[in-house]
Amino acid sequence: MLAKLLCREGQTVSTEDEAIDPVAAAEAWRQRYGPSKKPTINDVARIAGVSKRTVSRVINKSPLVKDKTRSEIGKIIDIIGFSPDPQARGLAFRHSYLIGMIYDNPNPQYVVNMQQGILNGLKNSGHELVVHPCNRDSDSFLQDARQFVERQKLFGVILTPSVSEDERIVAMLREIGCAYIRIASVALENNANMIVSNDRLGGREAGRHLAKLGHKRIGFISGKPSFRSSHERRLGFEEGLAEHGLELDPKFVREGAYTFQSGLDRGSELLQLDPRPTAIFAANDEMAAGLLQALRVAGLTAPDALSVVGFDDFQIAISVWPRITTVHSPVTRLGELAAEKLLLLKEQETPDTKEGENVPWLVERESSGPPAN
Amino acid sequence: MLAKLLCREGQTVSTEDEAIDPVAAAEAWRQRYGPSKKPTINDVARIAGVSKRTVSRVINKSPLVKDKTRSEIGKIIDIIGFSPDPQARGLAFRHSYLIGMIYDNPNPQYVVNMQQGILNGLKNSGHELVVHPCNRDSDSFLQDARQFVERQKLFGVILTPSVSEDERIVAMLREIGCAYIRIASVALENNANMIVSNDRLGGREAGRHLAKLGHKRIGFISGKPSFRSSHERRLGFEEGLAEHGLELDPKFVREGAYTFQSGLDRGSELLQLDPRPTAIFAANDEMAAGLLQALRVAGLTAPDALSVVGFDDFQIAISVWPRITTVHSPVTRLGELAAEKLLLLKEQETPDTKEGENVPWLVERESSGPPAN
DNA sequence: CTGAAAGCGCTTACAG
DNA sequence: CTGAAAGCGCTTACAG
The missing domain is CATH 3.40.50.2300 (Response regulator)
Structure with missing residues (x-):
């Protein structure tokens, strides 16, 4: 029936008891303007034979639209490829x-x-x-x-x-x-x-790991104090050590800056101590890599002379040698x-937050092992 | 005079022969609405006593504005802190x-x-x-x-x-x-x-560098063929070698993928050759770092067993040991x-492009040196 | 459930 | 050199 109507000159005809077919009208529109014309809300409204207020309602998922109206408008939108202008909407x-x-x-x-x-x-x-x-x-x-x-x-x-x-x-x-x-x-x-x-949970894993390996003289290189993550990683680390009756000796603690260079510099300082630590936890991989460099400069190697653990698990951790035992953070x-x-x-919805969903985990690699002495 | 006018109840008064002071009006506006109110073009027009069309002209730097009008509107804009809404403008x-x-x-x-x-x-x-x-x-x-x-x-x-x-x-x-x-x-x-x-110029520097050091058996690890930069770096490299009468032997060429792992894998292959190359140019630092890893796995070191040159000069080049001689690209x-x-x-202006402004340059570090044999 | 009108903050012909 | 009016593509009270 509709098909017949549409045959007359390709135009739809509406009489009192016959509704225009919106799908056909939309297709005709697309046909007429070619594929590059961007339709507006007015085009949709015209084709659907409704006001743009109603189209706006379906765009914004208002419940105040008759199901039939909504689905027809939806079809038209799909066919002519309408998508509301974010700029106009935003304004x-x-x-x-x-x-x-x-x-x-x-x-x-x-x-x-x-x-x-x-x-x-x-x-x-x-x-x-x-x-x-x-x-x-x-x-x-x-x-x-x-x-x-x-x-x-x-x-x-x-x-x-x-x-x-x-x-x-x-x-x-x-x-x-x-x-x-x-x-x-x-x-x-x-x-x-x-x-x-x-991050505290991640730090704890690092602490447990080194403690279990049997280390006693354990060092730490922090990030800048303005980075809360550095604090958390340290606190967790100390918790992990404490579980094994160990604590961080302040003389083995240095303040870095999350950079390779700071890991190298602070690492060199720690290596000059006598006795030096047998393991160091650097608060991120970048510093851990710097620490590895410090070892090389001092003619030492990990993990036999010193165990190294980092944090982040970025590419750098597996680009250096030995590859760094680190804590993976799912960034x-x-x-x-x-x-x-x-x-x-x-959307004013209450986000259903799964607490504690993001837990960092330890990734063991070659840079850590039992203490030499 | 103006000061006196402004004293009356803090309001400005305009008489036939006295113009309102726009600066004072602007300050009064800011005073009245507090610091958080965002002014619109209408506010500016009202304060200036002009149409918003004129304000629009000064925003868009139209020459068709009287200098005095322009500067007054400019002052008002500064004082009330107007900045045109990019969304409305964009629309x-x-x-x-x-x-x-x-x-x-x-x-x-x-x-x-x-x-x-x-x-x-x-x-x-x-x-x-x-x-x-x-x-x-x-x-x-x-x-x-x-x-x-x-x-x-x-x-x-x-x-x-x-x-x-x-x-x-x-x-x-x-x-x-x-x-x-x-x-x-x-x-x-x-x-x-x-x-x-x-990049070709950078590759040429790499080629010259290795040639000058005296290398003859020279290898290359490319990026994926779909990366034009890899081609260019190689072409330049070959040019640099050619200047010294050398050419790249196909059996020392491997296809990598600009990744650490591909540098490691392709590097390992090249190291198993007999005789193996005495120098390898990796088309980026990431692969050069992988190549260094391959050396370690094979029990070799750079630069005595093999000279390594990379490209990019990213952090990785100085995070590994030896630090990588590479080509700096000013990204x-x-x-x-x-x-x-x-x-x-x-702006329809013809950009005054200084041709050849961006030239990569060689940064010599510890990963390259004279050939062993 | 639906629509005509006004408005968001700008710009652009068109006049003058 | 300047302005009144219409328009960009949407939404929001307000009616019905």
Whole structure:
């Protein structure tokens, strides 16, 4: 019947008791304008024979639409390939569909993995990721961040360590009403805004590992004190040692900066001690690699002269020799979770957070073994 | 005089022969609404006593504005802190102020350095960077990219290797009229759309270096054939060798994949040859590090058993031992240049490209030396 | 369950 | 050199 109607000159005809076929009308539209024309909400409304208000309702999943109307509009949208303009939508909604990632982590692999994870979590949500490195020590730090968020009217923001630990920026975000998720080694505030990587648990594994191997003189190279993760990794490490009746001797502890060079420098210092430690836990792989370099410079090798354990499990851990026993932190997964949580946050839904889901784990490699003496 | 006027109840009064002081009016506005109110073009127009059309003209640097009007409006903008909403502007202009970076390079340091460079080049331009990893082998590769560009109505796009070498995506961008800059090892099309890293020149330095050291049996580990940079590095390398009457023996050439593991695997193969090469150029640092690992596995060391040269000069080159002699490629600078060129491209200006500005250079370290035999 | 009108914050012909 | 009106593609009270 409809087929017959459509045959007349390829046009649909509507009479009082016959409805126009929306599918056919949509196909005709696509036919007429070719594949490159981008339809608007007005095109959809015209084809469907409804107001754009109604189309808007189906876009925004309002329940106040008759099922039949909804499904017809849905079909038309599919056929003509309509997708609402995020810019126009954003203008009306007073926000954009952009997620900001604000970071100051110096490790490229951390940044890229995190980005990848966030992007995974954003997939098919219609949101895009805009990246924003920052410098917490800059005078314009807060102002830069604020301008970034306000100008782009960001949908929300994901903060990674160590800027995620900065209460100033968090206060600012709250003040301007910007949704945010903080990724950090430990819960810094109520769960709704946090993704926690539980670095302490990872540090504990490192401590247990070295203790079980029989080490007694055990050293530690930290990150900068402004990095909370470094604290957590140390606390966990000490817990792991304590389980075996050991404790960290302050004279075997040095402050690094999460860089290769700091691992090399602080490592050299520790190696000059007499007696020197038989094992050292570096708070990240980059420093552990530097420590390995220090060993070489001193004419020593791991694990016979010194056991080395790192944290992160990035490529560097398996690019050096011996390969580094380290704690694996699921960075990409953290990014994914952060993105998902941010999306839920805006939907006012209560995120069903599985507590303790992210647990780092130990990866044993060749850089650690029993103590020599 | 004006001061007196302003004293009356803090209001400005205008009489026939006295103009309102726009500065004072602007300050009063800021006073009244507090620091968090975001002004719009209408606020500026109202305070200045002009139409918003005129304000729009000064925002867009139209010459058709009287100097006095322009400077007054400029002052008001500064005082009340107006900055045009990119979303609204974009809606009217039919494009956004977002730059897309489309990449498929597997090296995190490359990606992060590139991003940083692009961001540097975008600074204070009012544009933001949205990142978009892609997979050239995916069926939806082209469609994904197209949707990304069209949905966000991107201002322009920066393509990095190897996706920058994909003619399909470039054709698509041209078809939909999206401005783009391709970053690549060699000019792939007319200069206006290219930033060239001249990898061949870098490869030549590597070749000269090993030739000068006296090596004769020289090997090469390439990247995947789909990476143009690998070709260029090899061609340059052969040029450098040729200058000294040497050429690459095919039996010392292996195909890697720019990864540590491929450097390890292909390196092991080359080391089993008899006689084995006395020097190997790996087309990137990651593979050179893998090659060093292969040496260790074989009970050999660099540079006495084998000289190793890499390419990139990333952190890995100085994290391993011996530190890798390599070719430095100014990735961050390339990103910066790409961003600047893209901005100029849209302004219809002819970019004044300094040809051959980006020249990679050799960095000598401990992994290379004279041949043993 | 649906629609006509106004508005988000800008710009662009068109007049003057 | 400047302005009133319409428009970019959406959404939101407000009616019905």
